Amino acid sequence: MQEIVADDGCPAFEATVNFDDTLAGQEIRWGVRLDGPAGANQWGIVTEDPDLAVIRPECHTILPAAEGQATARYFLTLSRFLGAQKFYQGGAEQLRFAVWAPNAQNVEVVFGAKDNGYIDDGGTGIDANRPVVPLKKIGAGIWASDPLLDFQSYVGLPYMYRVQNAQGATRIRTDIHSRWQIGRGDINPKDKPWDGSPDTLDGGVSCSVVIDQDVVREEFEPTTDPPKQINDDEFWS
Structure with missing residues (x-):
């Protein structure tokens, strides 16, 4: 992912992913991996799924219509959002x-x-x-x-x-x-x-x-x- 400055002025990362138009309307599950003080290749989604039985929760996104675009965001912290x-x-x-x-x-x-x-x-x-x-x-x-x-x-x-x-x-x-x-x-x-x-x-x-x-x-x-x-x-x- 590419490092950017988000609209709150804080560091962020982004990536563009292209999907085949035949997948329009389908749900995808995704997550992020992090390199940081806790170590390399750490799973970064920790609070998305309310089911406590899920060990490795993921984000869910519905793909847009054919030739459409959508943005999915995940906040590692909400301290500069709420x-x-x-x-x-x-x-x-x-x-x-x-x-x-x-x-x-x-x-x-x-x-x-x-x-x-x-x-x-x-x-x-x-x-x-x-x-x-x-x-x-x-x-x-x-x-x-x-x-x-x-x-x-x-x-x-x-x-x-x-x-x-x-x-x-x-x-x-x-x-x-x-x-x-x-x-x-x-x-x-x-x-x-x-x-x-x-x-x-x-x-x-x-x-x-x-x-x-x-x-x-x-x-x-x-x-x-x-x-x-x-x-x-x-x-x-």
Whole structure:
């Protein structure tokens, strides 16, 4: 495979494979082998198949119609895919939101206020001046937005996901792939009175913040408190 730079600015590899037109519509199974710190010729697909009995899972792709083209992707890590991510199109920095929500009926991104940083399930705290960003299913339980232009204009904005769950209830959820939470305290407004300041707000229930992963900034330095841990089951309940 040939090494390239992917649209997220990270190293990637690609290969073009030609199939006979008589195979159009058939399913193929494929994988990748890797040379790296773990050794040479290592099987690289480790999480694709949900059947735990499969020792060597593979990716599945349906071949396109005759003379057609299709692209199949596999991510060795989703750390630069899920969340609020910068990527490049035509050399321009753009923003894409993506989240794993396999049982959701609908997912949107809503923005909060910088001086508050909290949105409740009823929608209180949403910044009405910023349009809601709809997400759509793209497969494997992942929802993603269309590209948003001018990535830098979003840097520093607090946001949360508005999720319609499997039962039809609307829930506001933080981004578990966020690299910065606006909350700097330990108060959960659902449990006890809160003064409305991000300084006292529990980071685990606060808005996530869009950041530029390629820039180190002073305000992102860790505090003396340990980071808030979020349980996946609790997150999507």
